[in-house]
Amino acid sequence: MKALDELTFDNRFARLGDAFSTHVLPEPLDVPRLVVASEAAMALLDLDPAVAETPVFAELFGGHKLWAEAEPRAMVYSGHQFGGYTPQLGDGRGLLLGEVYNQAGEHWDLHLKGAGMTPYSRMGDGRAVLRSSIREFLASEALHALGIPSSRALCVIGSDTPVWREKQERGAMVLRMAPSHIRFGHFEYFYYTKKPEQQAQLAEHVLNLHYPECREQPEPYLAMFRQIVERNAELIAKWQAYGFCHGVMNTDNMSILGITFDFGPFAFLDDFDAHFICNHSDHEGRYSFSNQVPIGQWNLSALAQALTPFISVDALKEALGLYLPLYQANYLDLMRRRLGLTTAEDDDQQLVERLLKLMQNSGVDYTLFFRRLGDESAALAVARLRDDFVDLAGFDAWAEQYKARVERDGEYSEEQRRARMHAVNPLYILRNYLAQNAIVAAESGDYSEVRRLHEVLSRPFEEQAGMEQYAQRPPDWGKHLEISCSS
Numbered sequence: 096m097k098a099l100d101e102l103t104f105d106n107r108f109a110r111l112g113d114a115f116s117t118h119v120l121p122e123p124l125d126v127p128r129l130v131v132a133s134e135a136a137m138a139l140l141d142l143d144p145a146v147a148e149t150p151v152f153a154e155l156f157g158g159h160k161l162w163a164e165a166e167p168r169a170m171v172y173s174g175h176q177f178g179g180y181t182p183q184l185g186d187g188r189g190l191l192l193g194e195v196y197n198q199a200g201e202h203w204d205l206h207l208k209g210a211g212m213t214p215y216s217r218m219g220d221g222r223a224v225l226r227s228s229i230r231e232f233l234a235s236e237a238l239h240a241l242g243i244p245s246s247r248a249l250c251v252i253g254s255d256t257p258v259w260r261e262k263q264e265r266g267a268m269v270l271r272m273a274p275s276h277i278r279f280g281h282f283e284y285f286y287y288t289k290k291p292e293q294q295a296q297l298a299e300h301v302l303n304l305h306y307p308e309c310r311e312q313p314e315p316y317l318a319m320f321r322q323i324v325e326r327n328a329e330l331i332a333k334w335q336a337y338g339f340c341h342g343v344m345n346t347d348n349m350s351i352l353g354i355t356f357d358f359g360p361f362a363f364l365d366d367f368d369a370h371f372i373c374n375h376s377d378h379e380g381r382y383s384f385s386n387q388v389p390i391g392q393w394n395l396s397a398l399a400q401a402l403t404p405f406i407s408v409d410a411l412k413e414a415l416g417l418y419l420p421l422y423q424a425n426y427l428d429l430m431r432r433r434l435g436l437t438t439a440e441d442d443d444q445q446l447v448e449r450l451l452k453l454m455q456n457s458g459v460d461y462t463l464f465f466r467r468l469g470d471e472s473a474a475l476a477v478a479r480l481r482d483d484f485v486d487l488a489g490f491d492a493w494a495e496q497y498k499a500r501v502e503r504d505g506e507y508s509e510e511q512r513r514a515r516m517h518a519v520n521p522l523y524i525l526r527n528y529l530a531q532n533a534i535v536a537a538e539s540g541d542y543s544e545v546r547r548l549h550e551v552l553s554r555p556f557e558e559q560a561g562m563e564q565y566a567q568r569p570p571d572w573g574k575h576l577e578i579s580c581s582s
């Protein structure tokens with residue numbers, strides 16, 4: 096276990112030089128205080144969890160203090176936003192403080208979001224509000240606990256600093272961690288600004304640090320792009336299987352590592368709805384729940400375009416062709432497991448699609464359905480779940496098909512079925528209304544709810560005593576919350 100001043104830095108991105116990032120100091124928050132910290136994220140830095148409660152913790156992550164070895168930098172990138180190219184973006188309200196490596200030799204970027212203005216702030220104030228910082232913190236850690244790759248969050252620091260959005264709010268910072276903060280948009284930036292040398296430098300950097308095994312391949316850059324395609328196909332399969340809607344899948348929000356990145360108006364589905372749009376500014380539904388699948392491919396094509404100086408167009412196209420089949424295989428595998436199946440049959444895809452259509456038409460809660468399906472034998476579970484469906488004849492027909500399929504799958508006891516299904520079907524997910532309750536309490540200075548919710552979501556598959564209220568469908572007020580984009 097380490098104390099805060101014992102972190103070891105190795106600032107590899109900063110060493111790329113001024114064409115990649117600009118030195119900027121964090122702008123401190125007034126009266127910084129700990130809102131919530133993640134013990135699991137602290138463990139990744141070998142930090143003793145007790146240090147979160149010390150004043151220096153809030154000072155460090157509230158922008159007042161810096162380690163001597165930190166080199167805060169605002170990174171430059173660009174990206175396709177809602178389909179159109181924006182030539183220059185960058186860390187407008189966040190700084191890469193530095194890269195820390197732990198005792199296991201893993202490197203973690205420390206990125207302080209809400210750290211004030213940078214050369215890339217455009218019209219913004221460089222700040223983040225408490226509301227959005229809490230949402231990012233909870234989502235990062237909850238996704239990780241579900242087994243969905245994501246950037247992590249070490250803590251949220253609240254403050255008295257006034258920040259104007261639709262109304263006056265309070266500034267906050269969230270300390271984000273990831274093995275890299277490089278986005279598709281980094282490659283696009285150097286491609287469209289026609290800086291081949293820097294682009295090659297960036298490609299070498301990513302290859303050496305994050306895809307070193309690709310060095311052994313005859314075409315290392317192509318091998319790396321293939322892996323990026325694979326990781327994104329796997330990631331999006333997980334989003335779809337667990338009902339996560341990102342909301343702003345612009346290429347500047349897509350990680351080169353295939354992890355969930357840059358949280359805005361995201362949401363987990365309550366009722367299953369393939370057409371769900373969590374971002375209220377997304378009038379066309381470009382980033383609706385079901386569109387995440389083709390958009391994943393669209394974004395990879397945008398990255399492929401930026402890699403044309405290194406890889407032939409034919410090879411890029413071939414690699415892009417891996418995306419859909421890989422997505423489908425991963426998705427179907429997850430959905431089979433969610434249904435309690437251990438074998439594969441040709442009709443499984445259709446079994447899943449039929450179920451989702453029925454759930455869509457009846458507005459069935461996506462998370463609770465699968466959890467309850469595993470509570471007892473297939474026959475008893477479908478008999479109990481039947482009441483949630485409007486189209487009873489349709490459901491009965493599906494239930495017959497499902498029961499027969501379960502029977503063919505193999506013989507196992509109710510306990511075995513439950514253990515296997517509960518291990519993949521969470522009881523607790525970050526429903527928007529739960530986050531909202533925690534935010535309202537935190538805005539009035541009570542951080543107990545955000546801490547409790549974080550705790551519950553860190554073990555989503557385990558039924559926790561006295562936490563029934565976190566495993567319910569949303570109340571009426573919590574069903575269609577408009578999550579503001581002004582974060």
Ligand code: AMP
Pocket residue numbers: 184185186187188189215216217218219220221222223343347348357359582
């Ligand atoms: P996002 O929608 O969070 O992915 O942000 C898109 C771009 O806007 C990024 O370059 C951000 O750094 C920038 N940005 C978002 N909010 C602010 C803000 N409050 N101040 C400065 N820049 C911001």
Ligand code: MG
Pocket residue numbers: 347348357
């Ligand atoms: Mg972003």
